[in-house]
Amino acid sequence: MEELKKTLDEVFEKEVIKIVISNKVKKDEKYNKVNISLKENNKNKFYQIEKFTDKQVFHENIKIDEINEKVYEIIDGKYKQMTAWSSSETFDLKISKKGKIFLGKKKNDNSKIITKGHNKEKNYILKEGMIIEPLIDLGVFTKEGKVVNSKYDKYKQINRFIEIIDDEIKKNDYKELTILDFGCGKSYLTFVLYYYFAKIKNINVKMIGLDLKEDVIKKCNEIAKRYNYDNLHFELGDINGFKYNNKVDMVITLHACDTATDYALYNAIKWNSKMIFSVPCCQHEFNAQMKAEELSILTKYGIVQERVAALMTDSVRANLLECAGYKTQLLEFIDIAHSPKNILIRASKANISKEKKEKSLVEVQNLMNTFSFEPTLYNLLSNDNLI
Numbered sequence: 009m010e011e012l013k014k015t016l017d018e019v020f021e022k023e024v025i026k027i028v029i030s031n032k033v034k035k036d037e038k039y040n041k042v043n044i045s046l047k048e049n050n051k052n053k054f055y056q057i058e059k060f061t062d063k064q065v066f067h068e069n070i071k072i073d074e075i076n077e078k079v080y081e082i083i084d085g086k087y088k089q090m091t092a093w094s095s096s097e098t099f100d101l102k103i104s105k106k107g108k109i110f111l112g113k114k115k116n117d118n119s120k121i122i123t124k125g126h127n128k129e130k131n132y133i134l135k136e137g138m139i140i141e142p143l144i145d146l147g148v149f150t151k152e153g154k155v156v157n158s159k160y161d162k163y164k165q166i167n168r169f170i171e172i173i174d175d176e177i178k179k180n181d182y183k184e185l186t187i188l189d190f191g192c193g194k195s196y197l198t199f200v201l202y203y204y205f206a207k208i209k210n211i212n213v214k215m216i217g218l219d220l221k222e223d224v225i226k227k228c229n230e231i232a233k234r235y236n237y238d239n240l241h242f243e244l245g246d247i248n249g250f251k252y253n254n255k256v257d258m259v260i261t262l263h264a265c266d267t268a269t270d271y272a273l274y275n276a277i278k279w280n281s282k283m284i285f286s287v288p289c290c291q292h293e294f295n296a297q298m299k300a301e302e303l304s305i306l307t308k309y310g311i312v313q314e315r316v317a318a319l320m321t322d323s324v325r326a327n328l329l330e331c332a333g334y335k336t337q338l339l340e341f342i343d344i345a346h347s348p349k350n351i352l353i354r355a356s357k358a359n360i361s362k363e364k365k366e367k368s369l370v371e372v373q374n375l376m377n378t379f380s381f382e383p384t385l386y387n388l389l390s391n392d393n394l395i
C-alpha cells in the first residue's frame with residue numbers, strides 16, 4: 009500500500025524511540041500488540057521488537073535502517089493503529105476500515121516519558137500486553153493487558169518480587185514446588201506468581217494463599233476456579249498456629265502486618281522451607297517496647313524511634329534466620345519514593361557455620377538487652393530450640 013509506505017517515511021524521517029502497534033484487523037491475528045523500542049549496547053543502536061500473544065512475548069532485534077520496512081510488514085493489512093514517539097514529536101497513525109490513512113502529529117518533549125517508559129519495561133517479567141485473566145478480574149490490568157493507572161505501584165511491586173524470586177529459582181532445576189503465601193489479601197502477587205511458575209517456567213507448582221478475611225478468600229477461590237488454576241487454593245486462617253503437614257519449598261509474605269511476618273518466618277523455619285521471601289510492614293512490636301537509657305537519643309524523636317525500631321526489627325529477623333541455618337539478605341524491594349515498605353528479606357537454606365550462627369545470635373541478644381526488647385520470632389524459635 010503506497011500511501012502507508014509514504015506515511016511511514018514521514019514518521020521515520022526522525023529517529024523514533026518507541027512504537028506501539030495495536031488494534032488488530034482480524035480477531036485471530038496471533039499477536040495482540042507489538043512494541044518496538046530503540047536500544048543501545050556497547051557497540052551500536054538497534055530496535056527491539058516485542059510481540060505479545062495472550063500468554064507469551066516474542067523478541068526480535070533488527071538494525072536501525074530496517075525499521076521502516078519492518079513496521080510496514082507488521083502493520084500492512086493487520087493492524088489499524090500505531091503510535092510512535094521521537095524525542096520531540098508524537099505520531100498517531102490510524103487506518104480506517106476502507107484503508108484510509110490518518111496521521112496526527114504533535115510537538116512534545118518526549119525525552120522524559122521515553123526514558124521512563126524505556127526503563128519501566130526493561131527488566132519486567134510481567135509485561136504490559138500479557139493477558140493474565142485473574143489480574144483483569146482483580147482490576148490490575150485492562151482487558152487489553154494495560155496496567156490500570158491506580159494499580160501501577162502494585163504492578164511494580166509484583167514485578168520486583170518476581171524478579172527477586174526468579175534470580176533464586178534460576179540456581180536450581182526445580183520440577184515442582186509447594187509455596188505458601190501468608191497474608192495473601194487480594195492475592196495479586198499470588199495469582200501472578202502462580203502464572204509465572206505454571207505458565208512461564210513450566211514448573212509443577214502447588215500454591216496456597218492464607219488470610220484472615222473470609223470475603224477475600226472466597227473471591228480468590230472463585231477466580232482460581234474460573235481460570236482453571238487447579239493447583240492454587242486459598243484458605244481462611246491465622247498464620248499463627250497454621251498447620252501444614254506436607255513439605256513446603258517456599259514461603260512468601262508481602263506486607264503481612266507487624267508480627268504476622270514473624271509467625272510466617274517461624275512456620276517457614278519449622279517446616280524447613282528451602283526459600284523465604286518476605287516484605288514486612290508495620291513493624292510496631294519493637295517501637296512499643298523500646299527503652300534506651302544509654303542511647304536515649306534514639307527514642308527522643310518519635311519519627312526516629314519508629315524508623316530505627318522498624319529497621320532493627322528486620323535486622324533481628326535476618327540474624328535469626330541465619331541462626332536457623334539460612335543464608336539471608338536484606339534487599340531494597342522498591343524505590344523508597346514509591347513505598348516506604350521497601351525491605352525484602354531473602355533467605356535460602358544453606359550451610360551456615362556454627363561461628364556465624366553464634367555471632368548472629370549474640371548480636372540479637374545484645375540488641376535485646378540494650379533496648380529491653382523481646383522479639384516474637386526470638387521467643388518462638390528459642391521455645392522450640394530452633395536457634
Ligand SMILES: C[S@@+](CC[C@H](N)C(=O)[O-])C[C@H]1O[C@@H](n2cnc3c(N)ncnc32)[C@H](O)[C@@H]1O
Nearest residue numbers: 191192193219220245246247262263264265268
Ligand atoms: C497489607 S495486606 C497485604 C495483602 C497482600 N499480600 C498484598 O500485598 O497485596 C495484609 C494482609 O495480611 C492479612 N493478615 C494479617 N495478619 C494475619 C494473620 N495473622 N493471619 C493471616 N492473615 C493475616 C490481612 O488480613 C491482610 O489481608
